Amino acid sequence: MSFNDKIADKVKEIPRSGIRDFFELVLGRDDVISLGVGEPDFSSPWHIREAAIYSLEKGETSYTSNLGMEKLRKAISASVQKQFNVNYDYRSEVLVTVGVSEALDLACRALLNPGDEVIYHEPCYVSYDPSISLAYGCPVSVPTRSENNFEVRAEEIEKKISPKSKILILNFPTNPTGAVMKQKELQDIADLCISKDLIVITDEIYSELVYEDDYNHVSISSLPEMKSRSILLHGFSKAYAMTGFRLGYSCAPAEITEAMMKIHQYSMLCAPITSQVAAIEALENGSKAVEKMRQDYRSRRDYMVSQFNDMGLPCHMPGGAFYAFPDIRGSGLSSKKFATDLLDTESVAAVPGDAFGVSGEGFLRCCYATDINLIKSAMKGFKRFVDSLK
Amino acid sequence: MDRLIQLLKENGRHSVEELSSELGIGADQIEKIISDLIDSGAILGFTAITDPSKIDDSDTVSALIEVKLTPERGGGFDRLARRIAKFDEVESCMLMSGGYDLCVVISGSSLHNVATFVAEKLSTLEGVVSTATHFQLKKYKSNGFLAELDGSGERLPVSP
Numbered sequence: 001m002s003f004n005d006k007i008a009d010k011v012k013e014i015p016r017s018g019i020r021d022f023f024e025l026v027l028g029r030d031d032v033i034s035l036g037v038g039e040p041d042f043s044s045p046w047h048i049r050e051a052a053i054y055s056l057e058k059g060e061t062s063y064t065s066n067l068g069m070e071k072l073r074k075a076i077s078a079s080v081q082k083q084f085n086v087n088y089d090y091r092s093e094v095l096v097t098v099g100v101s102e103a104l105d106l107a108c109r110a111l112l113n114p115g116d117e118v119i120y121h122e123p124c125y126v127s128y129d130p131s132i133s134l135a136y137g138c139p140v141s142v143p144t145r146s147e148n149n150f151e152v153r154a155e156e157i158e159k160k161i162s163p164k165s166k167i168l169i170l171n172f173p174t175n176p177t178g179a180v181m182k183q184k185e186l187q188d189i190a191d192l193c194i195s196k197d198l199i200v201i202t203d204e205i206y207s208e209l210v211y212e213d214d215y216n217h218v219s220i221s222s223l224p225e226m227k228s229r230s231i232l233l234h235g236f237s238k239a240y241a242m243t244g245f246r247l248g249y250s251c252a253p254a255e256i257t258e259a260m261m262k263i264h265q266y267s268m269l270c271a272p273i274t275s276q277v278a279a280i281e282a283l284e285n286g287s288k289a290v291e292k293m294r295q296d297y298r299s300r301r302d303y304m305v306s307q308f309n310d311m312g313l314p315c316h317m318p319g320g321a322f323y324a325f326p327d328i329r330g331s332g333l334s335s336k337k338f339a340t341d342l343l344d345t346e347s348v349a350a351v352p353g354d355a356f357g358v359s360g361e362g363f364l365r366c367c368y369a370t371d372i373n374l375i376k377s378a379m380k381g382f383k384r385f386v387d388s389l390k
Numbered sequence: 391m392d393r394l395i396q397l398l399k400e401n402g403r404h405s406v407e408e409l410s411s412e413l414g415i416g417a418d419q420i421e422k423i424i425s426d427l428i429d430s431g432a433i434l435g436f437t438a439i440t441d442p443s444k445i446d447d448s449d450t451v452s453a454l455i456e457v458k459l460t461p462e463r464g465g466g467f468d469r470l471a472r473r474i475a476k477f478d479e480v481e482s483c484m485l486m487s488g489g490y491d492l493c494v495v496i497s498g499s500s501l502h503n504v505a506t507f508v509a510e511k512l513s514t515l516e517g518v519v520s521t522a523t524h525f526q527l528k529k530y531k532s533n534g535f536l537a538e539l540d541g542s543g544e545r546l547p548v549s550p
Contacts, residue, residue, distance in 0.1 A: 023548040036548035126550045175550075299412045306411075349547060 014130045018355030022339065026349045033378045035366040036349040038175065040241040040322070042369075044278070045289035048240065051281035052274050060273055066265040068096025068249070069276045075283040076249050080234070083207065084219040086227055092254040095261055096271045096279075100205050100235045100248035101127055102264070104169075107201050107231050107250065108135035110259035111167060119160050120169035121152040123176055123325075123353060123360030125203070128169055138164070143359035146327055149316045150179035154188035161196050168193060170220060171203040173210060176356045176365035177325045178301075178318020180210060183218045190223040199256075201231045205248075208239035208290055210320040211298045217320070221251075228253055238322075239290045240282045245275040297322050300368040300375055307379040308366075311386050322369040325353065329362040331389050339364060345388070346381030394423060395433075399534075402436040441529060441537045450497055452481075452526040453504050455512065457492040458519040467491055470517045479507050490522070501525070 004012075026032055043049070067073060073090035081087050088094055097103040104127065112118070114136040120128045122141040132139040140160050144150040157168065170189070172181045193200055202220050210217045221230035235248030250260060264270075301318065308315035308326040315326040328338045335352035342348050353360030368375060394413060397404055406424075410417040427433040442450055457474070461467050467485055471492055475483040482495045494512070498504040504523070513521050529537050 017550070019548060019550050023546070026547040029547075032547060034547040037545060038549045039545065041545070302411065351548060 010134060010136070014133055017126050019126055019351060022349075022351055022355065025340065025343060029347070031347045032343065032349050033347060033370075033374050033381070034349040035368075035370060035375075035378055036351045037367050037369070039243040040238065040293065040369040041371055042241040042293055044240060044242045044245070045282075045286060047285055047289075048242065048278050048281050052245075052278040055274055055277040060277060062273060064270045064273050064276060066261060066270055067094065068271060069273070069280070072096055072276050072280050072283075075280055076251070079283050080232065080251055084204070084222050084232065086219065086222045086232065086251070088232075088251040089254070093251055093257050095250045095252075095257050095264065096276060097235075097248045097250060097264065098268055098271050099237065099246045100203060100233045101131075102268060103233045103235075103248050103250040103260070104128070104201065104203065105131050105135070106260040106263050107233070107252070107256075108132055108137060108167075109263050110256060111199060112137035115164060116166040117162060117164040118167040118169060119157055119165060119198075121150075121157075121171070121174070122358070123150070123174075123356035123363070124169075125171060125175045126356060128171075129357070137167075140165070141357060141359070143357075144177070144179065145359070146314075146316055146325075146363070149319075150174060150177035150325070151181055151185060152189070153185065154192045157189060158192055158196075161192075161198075165196065165198060167201055168198045169201045169203065171205075173206040173217075173318070173320025175206065175321055176323050176351070176353065176360065177316075177363075178321045178323050180215060180217065180319035183216075183223075186218055186220050187223055190220055190226050193220075193229060194225055197229075199229050199231065200226065201233060204232060204234040205238050206321040207234065209294055209297060209322060211294070211301060212319055215319055231256060236279050236282055239293075240286050241293065242275075242278065242282065245272075245278055247271055247275040247279050297369060300370070300372055303372070304366065304368045304375055304379065307382070311379075311383045313382075313386060322367055324366045324368055325360075325363050326366065327363055331386070333389075335361055335364060342382070342385050346385050348378045348381040348385075391423065394420070395427070398424075398433070398436075439533045439535050441532075443528070443537075449500060451499075451501050451504055452495065452497040453508075454524045454526065455492075455494040455496065455508060456490040456522040456524075457494055457512065458521075459491045460517045460519055461491075462517070470515065473515070474512065477507070477511060479504075479511075 073094040076094050077088050077090040108131050112135045117138045117140050118132045119140045119142060121144050129139045142152055142156050142160055144152050200220055204219055207217050219232060221227050221232045231250055231252040233250050236242040304324045305315050305317055313326040313328055315324055318324060331338055335354050339350055339352040351365040353363030353365060406417045406420050409420045459467055459470055471485060479496045479498055480494055481497055484493045486493050508521055508523055
């Protein structure tokens with residue numbers, strides 16, 4: 001029996017993820033040094049795992065409030081206040097979700113009517129475009145360029161605004177480019193959102209992982225008049241190395257939170273209680289571990305980026321996240337061809353940039369949340385491969 | 391300086407070049423800071439932290455000895471503690487609060503050697519009141535390093 005005519009048109013329209021194609025190439029090979037992951041190489045700090053174990057031992061295995069445990073929401077509200085300087089009421093403006101991915105899906109479904117346009121900067125995380133489409137919205141991408149360190153400018157966003165534009169998605173630091181935004185440029189975007197009545201979804205998942213001493217990460221939701229039109233998404237996966245716990249949250253005005261909650265309560269009911277308990281421990285006692293990981297990432301970043309530049313693959317210095325995004329256009333190869341040949345000849349895996357949108361073509365995403373000795377071996381492989389092309 | 395010491399405590403094999411690029415300080419200066427730290431006794435030495443069960447000299451035995459001392463007028467425990475610490479068999483020697491005075495960790499090539507050391511060298515010292523020897527059975531963590539690596543085997547090779 002063929003199911004082709006049974007699968008929903010909307011789902012059929014969505015192309016396969018470029019990441020998944022590449023994943024299948026790498027799968028089954030155990031000799032590969034992978035820079036292709038999107039997660040830390042650290043396990044979650046032990047005290048966080050231990051809190052989860054203890055919670056299970058105590059028999060905490062029930063549903064929680066749909067919004068999430070009150071203690072966690074209070075801790076999130078305090079943490080967001082401290083980190084971003086925005087005050088959200090834990091009773092009505094904080095929703096605990098299964099990762100930022102669910103929160104993004106909820107936000108799109110809660111706000112979009114068919115045909116509403118959502119603007120986002122590209123290259124970007126792979127799920128923005130399909131999440132918008134699955135919510136019957138129209139994705140509109142704004143390309144960013146290496147010359148601007150992949151920052152996005154208000155005037156470039158403005159060119160894409162139409163009467164149907166409803167939402168702008170921002171993600172700084174950015175997966176896959178590591179781009180960060182300075183407050184002045186962010187203020188220009190905030191002014192644009194206010195004048196064009198756009199709602200902003202700001203994905204702050206990498207916000208703890210910024211590396212320059214003189215850089216202070218600012219969330220657009222903290223700028224004047226922006227809280228009321230912002231949905232701040234954040235989670236525990238990256239900074240606390242808790243990807244498998246699948247825990248995120250959204251902070252948004254009460255009416256939007258209520259609308260997202262309506263979907264969440266029927267589709268997800270609540271985030272897993274064990275993960276919520278672990279998240280409380282992370283917020284209460286995890287900052288030291290985050291700082292330690294951040295310092296490790298910074299030295300790995302510095303090493304990897306200098307290696308790429310030395311071997312003739314121009315690479316901007318990413319201000320945040322844990323990805324280097326070297327420019328491979330000088331090789332004359334496409335991203336896909338470069339990545340596949342690199343995998344075949346040197347057993348080093350890096351994700352072709354076009355997996356993150358067409359403007360990622362000509363680049364590769366290389367994760368430096370990887371053991372330094374593996375990075376060193378991978379860089380040797382890269383260099384041999386690049387030299388062989390000369 | 392704190393960060394340099396932290397990096398060396400995590401991995402004593404960091405090369406001067408690595409430390410230099412990590413800290414943004416010239417290699418010559420790093421070399422000088424480290425040799426000053428060694429000269430002043432702030433850094434006592436560099437060593438490999440091993441898991442004895444995976445090394446061929448698995449006959450080596452290690453023991454923790456609780457030692458009670460009679461303190462001396464003027465010097466307290468210092469003179470005797472320093473004297474005990476000087477034996478080659480002694481790996482570490484610490485003055486403790488609580489039920490005994492010195493915690494002495496020793497290792498020897500056999501049970502017999504350790505027993506001989508305790509019976510003939512340690513407990514016969516004037517001022518040593520009593521000893522209680524505990525043999526080490528298995529090492530789970532040493533100097534901050536887990537003997538069995540934390541599981542991270544299930545990481546997908548490529549993920550978004």
